[in-house]
Amino acid sequence: MSHIFPRHTRNLPPVAVSGMGCYLTDASGKQYLDASGGAAVSCLGHGDRTVIEAVKAQLDQLAYAHTGFFTSEPAETLADLLIQHAPGDLDRVYLVSGGSEAMEAALKLARQYFVEKGEPARGRIIARKQSYHGNTMGALSAGGNEWRRAQFGPLLIDMSHIDPCYDYRLRHDGETPEAYGLRAANLLEEELLRIGPETVMAFAAEPVVGATAGAVPPAPGYFKRIREICDQYGILLILDEVMCGMGRTGTLFACEQDGVAPDILCIAKGLGAGYQPIGAMLCSRQIYAAIENGSGFFQHGHTYLGHPTAAAAGVAVVNAVLERGLIPKVREQGGKLMQALDSAFGQHPHIGDIRGRGLFQGIEIVADRESKAPFDPARRIAAKVKSAAFDAGLICYPMSGTIDGKTGDHVLLAPPFIISDAQIDELVGKLSKAVEIALA
Numbered sequence: 229m230s231h232i233f234p235r236h237t238r239n240l241p242p243v244a245v246s247g248m249g250c251y252l253t254d255a256s257g258k259q260y261l262d263a264s265g266g267a268a269v270s271c272l273g274h275g276d277r278t279v280i281e282a283v284k285a286q287l288d289q290l291a292y293a294h295t296g297f298f299t300s301e302p303a304e305t306l307a308d309l310l311i312q313h314a315p316g317d318l319d320r321v322y323l324v325s326g327g328s329e330a331m332e333a334a335l336k337l338a339r340q341y342f343v344e345k346g347e348p349a350r351g352r353i354i355a356r357k358q359s360y361h362g363n364t365m366g367a368l369s370a371g372g373n374e375w376r377r378a379q380f381g382p383l384l385i386d387m388s389h390i391d392p393c394y395d396y397r398l399r400h401d402g403e404t405p406e407a408y409g410l411r412a413a414n415l416l417e418e419e420l421l422r423i424g425p426e427t428v429m430a431f432a433a434e435p436v437v438g439a440t441a442g443a444v445p446p447a448p449g450y451f452k453r454i455r456e457i458c459d460q461y462g463i464l465l466i467l468d469e470v471m472c473g474m475g476r477t478g479t480l481f482a483c484e485q486d487g488v489a490p491d492i493l494c495i496a497k498g499l500g501a502g503y504q505p506i507g508a509m510l511c512s513r514q515i516y517a518a519i520e521n522g523s524g525f526f527q528h529g530h531t532y533l534g535h536p537t538a539a540a541a542g543v544a545v546v547n548a549v550l551e552r553g554l555i556p557k558v559r560e561q562g563g564k565l566m567q568a569l570d571s572a573f574g575q576h577p578h579i580g581d582i583r584g585r586g587l588f589q590g591i592e593i594v595a596d597r598e599s600k601a602p603f604d605p606a607r608r609i610a611a612k613v614k615s616a617a618f619d620a621g622l623i624c625y626p627m628s629g630t631i632d633g634k635t636g637d638h639v640l641l642a643p644p645f646i647i648s649d650a651q652i653d654e655l656v657g658k659l660s661k662a663v664e665i666a667l668a
């Protein structure tokens with residue numbers, strides 16, 4: 229009898245006992261190819277000795293010191309390392325314990341920034357439908373996935389949600405990707421004008437939408453136009469790279485590929501690679517200056533901010549990603565994965581779209597390829613793919629509600645950056661079988 233409160237009370241998971249490279253092993257000895265790195269976490273794979281030794285050495289030196297009293301050497305090093313590579317004017321790092329905490333800090337910092345600047349009327353956030361920003365109240369309010377939000381409606385903060393940039397479903401026939409990118413971005417301006425730009429503090433978005441949409445990249449020019457609109461109306465751009473950041477899409481920061489820099493950027497997952505729980509909110513020099521020259525105090529905080537052991541893991545992970553040439557490897561293996569998915573599913577009658585960047589890819593499952601009609605949610609296609617894949621020894625990240633939180637199914641793939649060619653074949657082979665079982 230377990231006393232753990234599990235995710236699903238009727239579907240209890242096996243006990244994981246060890247991990248090595250791209251594989252996890254359960255208590256019965258069964259091996260699983262970890263093709264989603266959990267939830268896009270395990271970018272270095274499992275059992276990385278360098279990171280493990282760095283964590284152990286930090287524990288021997290100093291496990292924890294509260295940031296109300298101290299800073300620490302690993303926290304300072306990690307902040308320097310991130311800022312050395314961060315885009316635009318990002319200059320300060322607020323270290324937290326995960327993605328939701330990073331988003332909460334981002335939302336509160338945006339608000340305090342405008343209060344300190346003497347613009348207290350700015351209190352609204354605009355975000356996007358079908359995004360996921362976390363499960364705490366602020367992050368869930370910013371998220372646009374109806375299924376996750378529904379029962380918590382009375383608790384959520386009122387925010388606007390514009391349509392996502394979702395080429396496969398929302399680009400019109402005959403419209404170029406560039407024209408679509410512009411049209412999709414202009415929805416932000418429409419919403420600003422509808423609610424009054426002087427009441428808005430920020431726009432929040434995932435550069436490549438992960439869990440809730442299945443690796444949906446933006447159309448060309450989308451984020452450039454978003455940046456322009458934010459600047460024109462004096463609102464902040466918050467980019468949530470919790471899932472798509474830290475090399476996952478083939479650049480250290482996902483937004484580099486869109487030629488924009490945010491005012492606030494959130495990362496987590498691949499920052500600790502699963503070796504420690506860690507996330508971070510990075511903000512621009514200007515935002516920091518407003519606090520520094522104002523109250524001098526960001527009215528926020530958690531017990532485990534800047535945790536030295538977590539920061540030491542972050543330093544070791546970021547150094548490993550940079551020094552082992554893993555970012556070019558993500559691009560190379562990402563190309564191979566895309567090709568393999570294309571050979572397996574490119575002509576499949578029930579795979580409507582194959583998409584993504586780097587080692588962050590998704591397939592969208594449809595009832596009918598021509599009309600793009602989704603399966604009836606009652607068929608629980610995503611859940612069936614997940615369980616058939618797991619039975620076959622493959623961990624992937626299927627999810628339903630792709631289109632609107634209720635209908636649509638996709639499978640998200642986010643394997644470790646060290647995935648080999650043979651493991652790509654294993655992944656696609658097992659996934660093909662799982663899809664056939666789910667559709668049968």
Ligand code: PLP
Pocket residue numbers: 267326327328329331360361362363434438439468469470471472496497
């Ligand atoms: N933001 C994005 C884009 C995510 O994918 C997630 C988690 O999946 C979060 C935020 C929340 O992160 P966490 O689960 O670490 O709180």
